[in-house]
Amino acid sequence: MLASLLLAGCEQNTFQQPPPPKVEVAQPVQRAVTRYLEATGNTAPVRSVDLVARVQGFLQSIDYRDGDTVKEGTQLFTIEPETYKLKLDQAQAAEAGAEASLKQAEADFRRQSDLVARQAVSQATLENSTSARDNAQANLQQAQANTRIAQVNYGYTKVSAPFDGVVSAHLVSVGELVGVASPTQLASIVSLDPIYVNFTVNEQDVLRIRAEARRRGLTPSDFRQIPVEVGLQTEDGYPHQGKLDYAAPTINQSTGTLAVRGLVPNPNRVLLPGYFVRIRVPTDRTENALLVPDLALGTDQSGRYLLVVNGENLVEQRKVTIGPLDGGLRVIESGLAPEDRIVIAGLLRVIPGQKVDPQLKPIEQSAANK
Known part of the structure; x- marks a missing residue:
């Protein structure tokens, strides 16, 4: 009986190996991934013009409200048109007189030509008539040029929008004398649709x-034809879509960068000139990229790594090269195979070389629960 009791006590003290810890594992997602060049830049207007007074006179009227969106050809300012209209009338009258003089000179030339043919007058008389006709024709051309100049100056009395855009606040007041010594700036007009996006690479x-x-x-x-995606600081993602428009022909030696410009439609005027924006441009596409949750990655002195469960259910530390984020998952450039099982949960409970009980789950579900 004593021997039986001693044997039972020994059996109770026998060490039992604990079961391997359960960890969530998943195989990397394999899908096509577009790689992007990301940059920061600023917006700029495609067209921006200072509206100036090109003739001298008193500002008669301001024909818009500050900040109005106007169409091309909309009248914005009127500069004392009466004086220039009188000058135009004067030039047109001079032109009519020159036309009458030319008709008379041509008629006299034809008459003298007939008389010379019949030897009724001398050749000198015909030469005088020819000279008078030519002078009358030159005077008419001068009068026509003066009329065109007067028409242009009269047109300058009405300052119109050169393109569709938004007009700034007026810089002069009604009754003010403008265009005296040099062209006087009246306001500015800026086009907002489309809009440039400038950045460097x-x-x-x-x-x-x-x-x-x-x-x-x-x-x-x-x-x-390469697309450009743009987002403001307060926006999620890149909601504004455009295309590349220009790239500088040379690298800036002082900065080591290339100036690039995109053209983005802006029908709702969400983008204003001078905004700081985020930009990305697709550069290439990988058809079978491997992606894992970003939280599954660890870091040590040698770089980034993943914990991988091998065929014997032992944990290995695998050095990897990472790429960009895509849809919440991290692209793995090298160091991982499609069939590998990576630890995606319980990372603090496992160490390299430890045997585990892997629980296979899809990455999308696990990543969404984090």
Whole structure:
């Protein structure tokens, strides 16, 4: 009986190995990924013009309200038109007199030509008649030029919008004398639709993009079809879509960057000139990229890594090279295979070399629950 009791006590003290910890694992998502060049820049108007007085006179009227959106040709200012209308009438009257003188000179020339043919007058008389006709024709041309100048000056008395846009506040008041010594600025007009987006690209990205363009056989005209996505500081994502419009022919040696410009439609005037904006431009596309949740990545002195469960359910630390975020997931450039099982939950409960009980789950569901 004593031996039986001792044997039972020994059995109760036997150590039992705890079960492996359960961890959530998932295989990387494999899908097509578009890579983007991201930059910051600012918006600028496609057209911006200072409206100036090109003739001298008193400002008679301001024909718009400050900040109005106007169409091309809308009258904005009127500068004392009566004086210039009288000058136009005077020039037209002089032109009519020159036309009458020319008709008389031509009639006299034809008459003298007939008389010379019949030898009724001398050749000198015909030469005098020819000279009078030519002078009358020159006087008419001068009068016609004076009329056109008077018409142009009369047109300058009405300052109109040169294109569709928004007019700034007026800088002069009604009754003020303008255009005395030099053209007087009356206001400014700015077009807002479409709008430019200016940004710069560093030299390394320029080399990479040009190499990709050569690989894909793109021509310079194809670059104008590359989309540009723009977002404001207060907006999520890049809701404004446009296209590349211009790239500088040379690199700025002082900054090592290339000046680039996009053209973005702006029908609702959400973008105003001078805004600071976020910009991204697609550069290339990978058809079978591998993606994992960003939270599954760890960092140590050697770089970024993932915890991978091998075929024996042992945890391995795998060094990886990461790429950009895409749809909430991180692109893995190298160090990972499509069939690998990565630890996506319980990272603090596992260490490399430990045996675990992997629980396979889809990445989208696990990433959404984080």
